[in-house]
Amino acid sequence: MNFKRYMETLIMVIHPDITNSIVNKRWMTELSKYPNKYEVRHLDQIYxxxxxxVLAEQKxxxxxxxIVFQFPYYWFNCPPRFKQWLDEVLTYGWAYGSKSGYKMAGKKIALAISVGIDEAVYRSTAKYKYTLAELTRPFELTFEYVKADYRPLFAYYGIELNSGKEWIERSVPLYMDFLSNLS
Ligand SMILES: Cc1cc2nc3c(=O)[nH]c(=O)nc-3n(C[C@H](O)[C@H](O)[C@H](O)COP(=O)(O)O)c2cc1C
Structure with missing residues (x-):
């Protein structure tokens, strides 16, 4: 076994406009300080x-x-490259559907999402009716379908109204703690 890889967590960043990103870019900068722990890939930049x-991604x-999929929440969903990645990479015979398939079985998978709206608004049944855990059920079901070990997500809210340095910096140790506890 490649011990280094065993120690690492793969962070797949999906952000179509990383140049103008505040939170996801800040998280990437933090992650880059720990190359022995985190391998960070920005899918929109790679492709x-x-x-x-597909073969390279599967390997x-x-x-x-x-594996953590990190992205900003767009229209109550993920940015398009993530959905494309799921559609193309989770193939029959590799991700599911044959005896030798299920290559993601048992892998710990989590989402890390930056969210514009306040957490209280998502929690309030009067306004949006659903929590983020509920809204991300399709991801939960997808990863359960391929027998991965889907973990509760990490979300950092309220960026639309407050993208000040203090609020953004507050998210960094929370995200790092979340990643450490994934192991
Ligand atoms: C196209 C688009 C759609 C968005 N849709 C939502 C949304 O449905 N719910 C929400 O809470 N925030 C929404 N936002 C706000 C983003 O989630 C927020 O700007 C992002 O998480 C900030 O991360 P960044 O600084 O890395 O870009 C949207 C932003 C954009 C640009």
Whole structure:
């Protein structure tokens, strides 16, 4: 076994506009300080033309026991490259559907989402009716379908109204703690 890979967590960042990002960019900067713990990949940067190398992605995923998909919440969903990645990489015979398949089985998978609206608004049944855990059920079901070990998500809220340095910096140790507790 490759011990280094075993120690690492793979962080898949999906953000179509990282240049103007505040939170996700800050998280990436923090993660880059720990190259022995976190391998960070920005999917939109790796595949700017959208041609995902499915075999390369599958081989990479096979090497990690913990994978986090980090993205900003867009229209109560993920940015498009993540959905494309799921559609193309989770193939029959690799992710599910044959005896040798289920290559993601048992892997710890989590979402880490930056959210514009306040947490209290999502919690309030009068306003949006659903929590983020409920709204992300399709991801939970997808990863359960491929027998991965889907973990409760990390979310950092309220960025639309407060993108000040203090609020953003507050998120960094929370996210790092979340990642440490994933192991
Ligand atoms: C196209 C678009 C759609 C968005 N949709 C939502 C949404 O449905 N719910 C929400 O809480 N925030 C929404 N936001 C706010 C983003 O989640 C927020 O700007 C982002 O998490 C900040 O992360 P960043 O600084 O890394 O870009 C949206 C932002 C954009 C640009």
């Amino acid at each position: 700017p033309d959208g041609n995902i190398d 990479l995923i096979e090497r990690y026991g913990r």
